[in-house]
Amino acid sequence: MDVFRDQNPQSMEKLAQQVKVNNESFNDTTLCDIFLDNHDLPRFLNQTKNELLIRNALIYLMFSDGTPVLYYGTEQGFIGNNSNQTLRLGEP
Numbered sequence: 177m178d179v180f181r182d183q184n185p186q187s188m189e190k191l192a193q194q195v196k197v198n199n200e201s202f203n204d205t206t207l208c209d210i211f212l213d214n215h216d217l218p219r220f221l222n223q224t225k226n227e228l229l230i231r232n233a234l235i236y237l238m239f240s241d242g243t244p245v246l247y248y249g250t251e252q253g254f255i256g257n258n259s260n261q262t263l264r265l266g267e268p
Contacts, residue, residue: 180212180233181223195240211245212237219247222255 178186198205212220212233224230237244 180229180236181220199241205241206243208242209245210237210240210242211247213247213250214245215247219254219256220250221253 179188179191198208202208220233221230234246237246
């Protein structure tokens, strides 16, 4: 959801195009998870400090098709640059 980021923001038209692609690619988009960030990505709050963008992103997350997934700490304003790859053990 780059439309809500400070760094290289995309237009709302780009978001609409992506939604259209998703709707055409999946039989039922309400079964998909939707998230702003996760353990494999930098935290969303590290990518923008603009409170209006943050609120808009969270509103989009909650009202879009699919199951909203809020990565722990986002609701408390946690930031971080790196994924948690170094904190997790590899699979045998």
